[in-house]
Amino acid sequence: MYYKRNESFRFTFNEPVAGKLTKHEGNDMTTIDVDLLDVSTQGAKLKCVNTIELNKNTPIFLVFQLNTVSFQAAGNVVWIKKYPQSFEFGVHLDTDEMFQQSITQQLKQIARQRNK
Template sequence: MYFKRNEPFRFTFGQPLDGKLYDATNNTEVKVSILDVSRNGAKVYCEDDIQLKSDTKVRLTYKIDDTSFDAFGAVTWTKPSKTSYEMGLHLNTDDDYHTTMIQSLKKLKRSNL
């Protein structure tokens, strides 16, 4: 797979969204901040020492406005620092997820103008 952030659609949040990331192997839950989303992925920031490796199966849940999103996927990359982690996630999503996400992002953008 090729993951060089070249997707035609990527939305970066001015103020990161709160979300939860679950390690699908042992169902460990950790709070994350979602920095950006795309049709099939997300970039998240985590202060907990969860230490997920590439290809770890995960589940990401978050809300945009009043709409909840829930997607399964895998960690594609991690970037550790002294007190936190940034992670790139590849999410397995469908057309309904894409349509709902785009509508929610448009609504969010309009309300922040």
Template sequence: MYFKRNESYRFAFGRDVAGRLTKIEKNDKVTTDVQVLDVSNKGAKLYCQNPLSLTKDTKISLAFHLNATPFQAMGAIVWIKKFPRSTELGVHLNTDDEYKESMIRELKQIAKQEKQNQ
């Protein structure tokens, strides 16, 4: 499978965006805090200090807020980069049209605000 994210609205944040990652398996449902490094309609790159013994293809749920709008989606981990004290994760999210439209709207608003602040 090809996982290079080339979506038109892939947005890297200049500030921390807090999120919650929940590992979803039959008898194992654990939640940890993450930082969303970048996001698009179908995926995200996450920074995690407590990786919860995550592996590729682990089913997850990701929740975060952009401005005041909440986003939550189910998905799976597609890649993992381990560092001595942290982990970066690439996740593919299963999203619907409403999620995508809301995401595009919020990302445009954030980009507009950042441009005005320069």
């Protein structure tokens, strides 16, 4: 089950960022609240306390906001780690260059605010 995102950076938040995840399986769509623990230009580590059935390669749609900018991306589940009260999972996001530039810009602003 080894999976490591090979990207130039991964930004870990001091406080998790709230988001919504929609699971797509056949005609079944389920939306849950998630917390983003870290994010990069093509992936994220999420935490969820809801009891939803997720499997590796499950198609998802993720929506979250950084500063005042809303981000939306489709993707799929790459790994899952279950705990007694919650679970964490990694997702690979299908992003375009515009998404990647925008999220990089917002993460730079957050980092600058953090360092003040």
